[in-house]
Amino acid sequence: MPRPSKHSPERGDARTRLLEAARDIIRTKGYAATSVDELCQAAEVTKGAFFHHFKSKEALGVAAAEFWAETTSAFFAAAPYHAPTDPLGRVLAYVAFRRSIIAGAIPDFTCLVGTMAEEVYATAPAIRDACAASVFGHAATLEADIEAAMRDRGTDARWTAASLARHTQCVLQGAFVLAKAGNNAELARESLDHLDRYIRLLFNCPGKETRT
Amino acid sequence: MPRPSKHSPERGDARTRLLEAARDIIRTKGYAATSVDELCQAAEVTKGAFFHHFKSKEALGVAAAEFWAETTSAFFAAAPYHAPTDPLGRVLAYVAFRRSIIAGAIPDFTCLVGTMAEEVYATAPAIRDACAASVFGHAATLEADIEAAMRDRGTDARWTAASLARHTQCVLQGAFVLAKAGNNAELARESLDHLDRYIRLLFNCPGKETRT
Numbered sequence: 001m002p003r004p005s006k007h008s009p010e011r012g013d014a015r016t017r018l019l020e021a022a023r024d025i026i027r028t029k030g031y032a033a034t035s036v037d038e039l040c041q042a043a044e045v046t047k048g049a050f051f052h053h054f055k056s057k058e059a060l061g062v063a064a065a066e067f068w069a070e071t072t073s074a075f076f077a078a079a080p081y082h083a084p085t086d087p088l089g090r091v092l093a094y095v096a097f098r099r100s101i102i103a104g105a106i107p108d109f110t111c112l113v114g115t116m117a118e119e120v121y122a123t124a125p126a127i128r129d130a131c132a133a134s135v136f137g138h139a140a141t142l143e144a145d146i147e148a149a150m151r152d153r154g155t156d157a158r159w160t161a162a163s164l165a166r167h168t169q170c171v172l173q174g175a176f177v178l179a180k181a182g183n184n185a186e187l188a189r190e191s192l193d194h195l196d197r198y199i200r201l202l203f204n205c206p207g208k209e210t211r212t
Numbered sequence: 213m214p215r216p217s218k219h220s221p222e223r224g225d226a227r228t229r230l231l232e233a234a235r236d237i238i239r240t241k242g243y244a245a246t247s248v249d250e251l252c253q254a255a256e257v258t259k260g261a262f263f264h265h266f267k268s269k270e271a272l273g274v275a276a277a278e279f280w281a282e283t284t285s286a287f288f289a290a291a292p293y294h295a296p297t298d299p300l301g302r303v304l305a306y307v308a309f310r311r312s313i314i315a316g317a318i319p320d321f322t323c324l325v326g327t328m329a330e331e332v333y334a335t336a337p338a339i340r341d342a343c344a345a346s347v348f349g350h351a352a353t354l355e356a357d358i359e360a361a362m363r364d365r366g367t368d369a370r371w372t373a374a375s376l377a378r379h380t381q382c383v384l385q386g387a388f389v390l391a392k393a394g395n396n397a398e399l400a401r402e403s404l405d406h407l408d409r410y411i412r413l414l415f416n417c418p419g420k421e422t423r424t
Contacts, residue, residue, distance in 0.1 A: 028335075029244075030331040030332065030335075032243075032244035032245035033335065106334065107334065114393070115331070117389060118330045118388075118392055119245075120245075121393065121395065122240050131393050135390070135393050135394075136393070136394065159405075159406070159409070163402050163406070166403070167402070167406040170383060170399075170403040170406075173385070173389040174382035174384065176330075177329060177385040178347070178381065180330060180333035181326070181333065182348065190375050191383075193371075194375070194376070194379040197410075197414075201410070201414070202409075202413070
């Protein structure tokens with residue numbers, strides 16, 4: 001029977017605590033303004049433990065983006081928007097679900113990887129690429145339902161499912177920027193209403209009349 | 213005749229050079245990662261001159277957002293999208309113009325105030341508010357044309373001109389985030405095509421078939 005490393009239980013916990021601290025602190029104040037000391041303090045780990053798990057602050061940034069991709073993937077996979085039997089219903093339920101979780105404090109509903117990409121796209125390409133994998137990986141999960149809705153409804157679309165899937169993420173990221181600038185979550189929700197209306201118009205499916 | 217201050221010509225230049233350096237460096241690496249020393253070096257001014265013009269780095273951030281609002285307002289006021297006689301034509305020409313200027317290097321076409329709002333919304337409310345004034349002030353310049361288009365076309369809209377004007381800025385900001393994450397300007401242009409298509413659908417005005 002292999003002898004467990006003396007540190008392994010603490011190690012696993014410390015790593016996760018550091019990634020959770022990174023997620024919460026970077027969403028509040030950005031990547032550059034977040035110090036390794038601050039992350040250690042919030043995670044209650046030593047600086048030695050930090051550098052045991054991450055060879056640099058940049059490596060922590062990459063791991064935080066990967067942790068975000070992993071945890072949000074699980075969250076969205078378990079979300080109720082997959083329930084409708086109609087593919088277009090699932091696409092619209094996705095938008096409604098994203099709208100419904102824009103609530104509470106701004107750091108709690110905004111996007112770690114959008115924020116990091118905005119800030120370090122030119123200075124930390126490894127973090128940027130991990131952020132891209134998260135954003136575009138999530139967008140790709142919407143493609144099958146959009147494709148099926150296009151087949152169902154026989155649209156003569158000049159746009160692709162992949163492009164519309166990415167556009168949903170564009171509207172979400174822009175909605176977060178506007179909510180932050182205006183310090184008001186309602187600014188994000190109103191753009192989700194426009195996105196809902198756009199998708200209904202594309203599929204010639206009026207319905208729920210949204211506010212805004 | 214009033215005696216000109218000994219420093220005034222140099223002063224004016226130094227301030228503008230600092231604001232231009234802030235605009236370019238913050239768009240490349242973000243606000244927190246940009247140091248006062250770096251700004252002084254790029255603007256070729258002393259640290260004394262910096263603190264003569266700006267009482268703190270935060271004050272520089274506020275002034276940079278105001279300088280952005282001022283210079284982009286002049287740029288957009290002189291842009292060709294105001295030429296069409298049809299109000300909807302002007303709205304669509306605005307979107308086409310914004311699409312056309314998404315070109316060159318990412319720091320050159322992305323938005324200083326969107327980037328700063330994303331990063332410092334919680335930590336520097338004065339900068340956030342100056343960013344909001346720029347973003348929402350620019351959105352407001354679109355309202356009259358959208359209103360006129362709504363009257364012209366007699367839409368039974370449940371959305372307001374102000375809301376659609378803000379949504380155009382949401383799509384632009386989100387487009388910049390996606391272009392940064394994917395390191396590809398085309399990702400921004402494709403969302404502008406979706407915005408063009410959305411506005412045409414709202415006004416029941418098909419037309420130019422856009423790619424994506």
